[in-house]
């Protein structure tokens with residue numbers, strides 16, 4: 001079961017102009033994480049089996065894919081949530097914006113408005129120094145994964 005989550009974010013520009021937005025994402029249950037991991041592992045090992053037929057390249061591809069299968073499956077299993085997008089209004093140009101959520105950069109972080117190319121800061125609402133563990137989230141809906 002995949003839970004859709006949403007969290008309020010503050011979108012701020014340098015001149016103390018600020019608007020609010022929403023961070024969207026998904027949270028995976030243990031069962032869903034296991035299914036994703038097994039799917040990744042099987043896919044990579046099937047690719048390894050197919051790579052056996054490729055002359056010369058199979059010396060590299062087959063061992064690489066055989067090792068990548070369990071490694072990426074473990075990584076995928078450990079992924080408990082996936083942030084997808086920030087939706088809101090640019091405080092500078094007032095255009096509606098949808099930005100891909102940067103999951104590698106620690107929050108808050110700076111990004112560019114796709115309309116006016118102005119610098120905007122995305123931060124979790126409520127607090128100026130909020131870490132991931134302290135976030136206040138809302139579960140929007142729970143949905144069965146698509147097949």
Ligand SMILES: [Zn+2]
Nearest residue numbers: 090093113116
């Ligand atoms: Zn803008």
